[in-house]
Amino acid sequence: MTITLVTGATQGLGLALAQGLAQRLEPTDTVYLTGRDLSKITAAVQAVPGGGAQVRGELLDVAAPNAAADLAKQIEERHGGIDIVFGNAVMRIGPDDNPREIIDDYTEVNNFGTTRLLKAFAPLLNDNGRLLVVASSLGTLHHLAPILHKRFTEPSSLDELDEQIANWRDAVKEGRTSAWPAFVNIPSKIGQVAAVRILASQHDYLARGILVAAVCPGMINTPTSALWWDVSTAPTPAQAAEALLDLALKPVKPQHYGELVRFGEVVPFS
Structure with missing residues (x-):
């Protein structure tokens, strides 16, 4: 019996991951399809084709401290345990959003939500399990000023990383962002990858056959991505999920x- 969970699974890539797991697994297996809106969870569960694993909807707002x-x-x-976890919950930001106004909610979901999930x-995690955080190729130090690299390389625990994310959040709120990139998605994604690296370094999960990694699905044709880029030729969520x-x-x-993986290849953190 295989037990799996996907966060942020009511639409887009998350729904495609839940559907894909259900199709690839057996009727004795369970896929937990989670989100923070019960009506959307119910609709998403109903949209999953039958014949595969049991799909079970559960409320999970990763921004809630204890959820x-x-x-x-x-x-x-x-x-008794779990076999596969996809951390896909995300608060998206549009070109017209003011970072100073949304940064609290943004970090609660994308960053603190990630560390809470980890x-x-x-x-x-059962032996041979998977703990995968959906991030981005933006989550590398290449996109960050060198003076800021140590904010993500020096923390040795998830709590220490959370402190660095909180410092960045406060800098955005107060307008103290001279060295930080204007696009808040960059530090946020770097923080997610750093969290995975810290967790992987703290434990020898690989000795039990467990993979802990960040994953980059590449560009996806979604309405949110279309606000920023031309995604007319990009893969659908279902294609990106493969x-x-x-x-x-x-x-x-x-x-x-412990790495960021894109299309089966490691994307170097630095």
């Missing part, structure tokens, strides 16, 4: 451990 830990406890009580579900599902279900490649 990930509470759901992890429930899953542990029901199943803390809650990493201890539950490489991520392969990473979750095929044998582990040790070189992927």
Whole structure:
């Protein structure tokens, strides 16, 4: 019996990941399709084709401080552990959004939500499990001024990284961003990749066949992406999900451990 979970799964890539897992797994397996809107969760579960794994909708707002830990406890009580976790919950930002006005909610979902998910579900991973955080190729130090690199390379724990993210958040709110990129997605994605790297370095999960990694799905044809770029020829969410599902279900490649992986290849952090 395989137990899996996808956050941010009511639309786009998250829904495609949940659907893909359900199709590739067996009727005795379970896919937890999660989101923060019950009506959207219900509609998403109903949209999954039958014949594969059981799809179970669950409320999970990763921005709520205890939500990930509470759901992890429930899953542990029901199943004893978990096999695959996709961290895909994201608050998107549009070209007209003012970073100073949205940065609190943005970091709560994208960054603190990621570290909460890692803390809650990493201890539950069964042997040969997967813990994959959907990030971006923007999540590398190449996109950041060198003076800021140590903010993401020196923390040795997720709590220390959270402190750095909070410092950046406060700098954005107060307009103290001379060295930071104007596009807040860049530090946020770097923070997500850094979180994965820290977790992987803290534990030898690979010895148990567990893959902990950040994943980049590449450009996807979604309404949000279309606000920023021409995505008319980009893959659909279902197409973009294929490489991520392969990473979750095929044998582990040790070189992927703790790294950002795009289309099966490691994207160097620095």
